[in-house]
Amino acid sequence: MILECSQNMSHLSMFWYQQDPGEGPRLIHYSTDVRSTTRGNVPEGYSVFRNKKENFPLTLESASTNQTS
Numbered sequence: 001m002i003l004e005c006s007q008n009m010s011h012l013s014m015f016w017y018q019q020d021p022g023e024g025p026r027l028i029h030y031s032t033d034v035r036s037t038t039r040g041n042v043p044e045g046y047s048v049f050r051n052k053k054e055n056f057p058l059t060l061e062s063a064s065t066n067q068t069s
Helices: none
Strands: 014-018 026-033 036-039 046-048 058-060
Touching (some): 026 046
Antiparallel strands (some): 014 026, 026 036, 046 058
């Protein structure tokens, strides 16, 4: 499953967070520029790739009902 994240304001930084019920948001991946991504506190099965400033998709390798983003 791929979750899309896009923006049209020319920001360099983009972020993905995960929030479980009853918990605060947890940074799982972020990007400060094209082709530059950093892994945060992320469980296995999540990956990102950024080849355009506007897009930062998150891929869930094997989505299950208890995964959130």
